[in-house]
Amino acid sequence: MRTLEVKRQLDSDDLEAVRKLLEVAERADGHQAVDEHRWLDMAQGGRKSFAGLVAWESGHHHPVGYTQVSRGHRSWALDMVIDPHHRLHAASIGPEMLRAAIEVIAVEGGGHVHLWVFQPTPIHDEMAAAIGLRQGRDLLQMRRSLPIEADAPDLALRPFRPGEDEQRWLEVNNRAFEWHPEQGGWDSATLGERLREPWFDPEGFLLHERDGRLAGFCWMKVHPDHHPPLGELYVVAVDPDFQGLGLGRALVVAGLHWLKSQRGLDATMLYVDAAHQRAVGLYQSLGFSVDHLDRAYVGDVAARSDAGHAYGRPHGKGEDGRYQGEEDLSAHGAHERTAGEAPDGHPHQHGGEHGDGQ
Ligand SMILES: CC(C)(COP(=O)(O)OP(=O)(O)OC[C@H]1O[C@@H](n2cnc3c(N)ncnc32)[C@H](O)[C@@H]1OP(=O)(O)O)[C@@H](O)C(=O)NCCC(=O)NCCS
Numbered sequence: 001m002r003t004l005e006v007k008r009q010l011d012s013d014d015l016e017a018v019r020k021l022l023e024v025a026e027r028a029d030g031h032q033a034v035d036e037h038r039w040l041d042m043a044q045g046g047r048k049s050f051a052g053l054v055a056w057e058s059g060h061h062h063p064v065g066y067t068q069v070s071r072g073h074r075s076w077a078l079d080m081v082i083d084p085h086h087r088l089h090a091a092s093i094g095p096e097m098l099r100a101a102i103e104v105i106a107v108e109g110g111g112h113v114h115l116w117v118f119q120p121t122p123i124h125d126e127m128a129a130a131i132g133l134r135q136g137r138d139l140l141q142m143r144r145s146l147p148i149e150a151d152a153p154d155l156a157l158r159p160f161r162p163g164e165d166e167q168r169w170l171e172v173n174n175r176a177f178e179w180h181p182e183q184g185g186w187d188s189a190t191l192g193e194r195l196r197e198p199w200f201d202p203e204g205f206l207l208h209e210r211d212g213r214l215a216g217f218c219w220m221k222v223h224p225d226h227h228p229p230l231g232e233l234y235v236v237a238v239d240p241d242f243q244g245l246g247l248g249r250a251l252v253v254a255g256l257h258w259l260k261s262q263r264g265l266d267a268t269m270l271y272v273d274a275a276h277q278r279a280v281g282l283y284q285s286l287g288f289s290v291d292h293l294d295r296a297y298v299g300d301v302a303a304r305s306d307a308g309h310a311y312g313r314p315h316g317k318g319e320d321g322r323y324q325g326e327e328d329l330s331a332h333g334a335h336e337r338t339a340g341e342a343p344d345g346h347p348h349q350h351g352g353e354h355g356d357g358q
Helices: 012-029 036-043 084-107 122-130 166-176 188-195 247-261 277-285 307-312 324-328
Strands: 002-007 051-057 065-071 075-082 111-118 134-145 205-210 213-223 230-238 267-273 289-301
Touching: 002 084, 012 036, 012 051, 012 065, 012 075, 012 084, 036 065, 051 084, 065 084, 075 084, 084 111, 084 122, 084 289, 111 122, 122 134, 122 289, 134 277, 166 188, 166 213, 166 230, 205 247, 213 247, 230 247, 247 277, 267 277
Parallel strands: 075 111, 230 267
Antiparallel strands: 002 051, 051 065, 065 075, 111 289, 134 267, 134 289, 205 213, 213 230
8 A cells, every 4th residue: 555645844754764765766777866956955844835745655664756846936846756666666656646746736826847857768758648747848968078189279268257247148148049948038137046056157157259249158067066076068059140150169169178177077968958959969079978868747737725635635636536736737838947957957956947946
């Protein structure tokens, strides 16, 4: 028999049990099951609307699954992990946890939801479909070792100057990513949030000017806690007026040299939409290969008012026998993680949107 506990805060026993589950999953997958800042959210008692759903199975002294509900600025993030020894039953454990998570979100007012899955399989597609989430974006994490063989390009670059460069950078970024649902709509608040992140380093945010204009940039990030430390090409873009001139390639090469020569890193990664052939081709030609794929499952959950239901009866259904959230999950643009941003949540923060759980 399986039971599911929906917790607004994990006590020390829960935390220890979930920590072990995450460890086992990480060993099996070679991938962190819940990214660092969401783990901290859990460990430090949970931010507003936090919920941890712990699935137990009789005869086992450890949880068989864990799902975390995290509220972001504009949307909700779900993280789900199933014990590797119980994945044969993933098709029932997963949807049970996810349905309960969707109920929590419905009672908390509903909203846009995304669930990022590391290396999705057809079972994940089924699980997501079972609770009314549809497939959103596929993000590739690509990696390569450093140094890169190519010489550093002869390109004038300077660090981003906080307090001076915001507006021109926003213009170029939004023009280059005009087609992109997330990265294209940045405003000064979005940029300001990133500039205040502890990892932000203006030295690794390189701008190239041409004809008196900002023509392109390469923004790097360092993950010192990764073993071994890992660089990231966080966002790279060239203003549309300067595209196709070799600048994108040069900026990427310059960024890779910076990560090696200035930060001593031996490897780096980036995230890119799997469908963005032009960028994927560029990265492949520079020696990047795919490390893994993350898939977003997305949907919208309607608010429901009967708060008593969801928390008291995590498995429960509405009076009409259906999960309120489920029927209202509809096709909706998958907007969450930004190309160039790590999955904060992607996980790695399946970042940005993904990253901070929004
Ligand atoms: C992706 C991007 C950075 C490339 O910059 P760029 O200056 O246009 O690219 P380059 O001129 O250096 O060309 C790089 C490669 O892109 C490809 N490419 C260039 N122009 C292309 C075009 N019009 N159509 C298809 N592929 C093209 C070529 O394969 C080229 O490789 P090559 O050097 O072997 O010829 C740029 O298009 C951009 O800013 N796009 C919007 C933002 C973005 O998508 N950033 C990456 C997110 S992960």
